[in-house]
Amino acid sequence: MISNLDQTFSALADPTRRAMIARLSRGEADVSDIARPFLRSMSLPAVTKHLKVLERAGLITKTRVAQRRPCKLNAAPLKEVEDWTQQYRAFWEESFDRLEVFLKTVTTNTTKKGKKNVRNK
Amino acid sequence: MISNLDQTFSALADPTRRAMIARLSRGEADVSDIARPFLRSMSLPAVTKHLKVLERAGLITKTRVAQRRPCKLNAAPLKEVEDWTQQYRAFWEESFDRLEVFLKTVTTNTTKKGKKNVRNK
């Protein structure tokens, strides 16, 4: 809950951990469920470590049922990433608008004014 | 341009680098402009390294004007982060809805039915 962006982003920087998040977004699962798809490429303790990183970042919560450890995904840190990113929405929309205008200029030049068309050698 | 999420997220995991992005979102700046606010807490080579991380992640582009190196922010990787995050929008909205319903239940219990109100001891 005292999640900070440093830990969140750094947890998200690993593809294994992003895959685990994808899995958990479709519902709770315990460690062995989560581990299964990865056991060809890494050991169970490696999985435990990845889950610990996600847990420290507040991205998942582990509970206890008998020997099992059901994990669930937490929304808050994902929302924080979203909020951080939205800060720059204006910036990238403007960027893409400029690109669009540029592309329009290019096609106008090639089709209407018959200037050199780089795509045809 | 061949930016991947691993490098992007890992670049964003550092507060210095996020501050650099914030600066660049308000306009181009060269290395010494970007460095200035950080030179009390780190050396110039450290700044160079942070900028290199951002560059490898495709988040910024460095050009050359005389001895200066103007840097500009690139929209694409930020958009990719946004897209990745949006995948989970449904998930967190649902989470927050459940929380809202829960909170509503609590206040209903305390105010209408006169059950124990934890906030008043």
Next chain:
DNA sequence: TTAGTATTTAACCATTAAGTTAATTAACCG
């Protein structure tokens, strides 16, 4: 109590990351 299942911890190793200081490159200015 003993065996089995689920998961974590310990100890270790190799690689990468973040910082340092000192030296180097590159371009400009007089």
Next chain:
DNA sequence: CGGTTAATTAACTTAATGGTTAAATACTAA
């Protein structure tokens, strides 16, 4: 040319990551 400014590279230290295997914990079930 020689000095100054802007930035990078080199070489090094320290700490963090991501993986390993082997041992330990914690619970269930017979």
